């Protein structure tokens with residue numbers, strides 16, 4: 555994602571009532587934070603927020619936490635969230651590599667939407683479906699584990715299928731052209747961009 559530095563990003567984020575700045579203080583207490591025991595869904599790399607906003611509106615019976623490693627990107631999401639009357643979303647500006655510092659065994663589902671594909675072999679370990687990340691996810695899932703992934707990138711999709719399979723995940727759904735189906739689909743910013751360039755959107759749902 556091209557990054558334009560946003561002046562005062564920190565201040566803008568801090569002003570949003572559902573931005574979490576004390577990132578480690580809710581570990582094992584996220585249900586308290588939401589004020590209910592609804593399932594908690596985590597989107598990693600939420601970007602500018604269209605997916606989490608659409609999902610939170612479509613599923614008020616679920617809670618959503620979005621994380622994004624760049625404050626300047628998260629600001630764009632927060633600007634949209636502030637215009638909505640949404641109470642079931644919380645957002646944090648953190649990196650996925652430290653998830654176990656922020657969550658106990660509390661997460662129902664992880665969404666990976668158009669994660670950076672890291673095409674160079676020497677960067678494969680940075681892929682969010684690399685085995686080290688899958689191990690980290692083990693530490694935050696409530697019971698079982700469920701990952702839902704969308705991407706335009708064939709190589710990242712293939713490597714994710716292999717990595718998840720090798721790690722013991724079972725596939726509930728694999729779709730090679732999501733937009734050709736009737737499936738309900740909340741679109742992301744990247745999804746719209748890449749689909750409009752003719753890329754097919756790949757989709758999977760997997761559990762352990």
Ligand SMILES: C[S@@+](CC[C@H](N)C(=O)[O-])C[C@H]1O[C@@H](n2cnc3c(N)ncnc32)[C@H](O)[C@@H]1O
Nearest residue numbers: 555599600601622623649650667668742743744
């Ligand atoms: C290609 S963009 C996709 C954004 C959005 N999910 C979408 O589909 O439009 C990937 C996003 O993931 C974020 N990201 C990448 N690695 C991350 C990590 N380790 N932890 C948190 N966010 C990450 C990037 O900063 C970027 O905003």
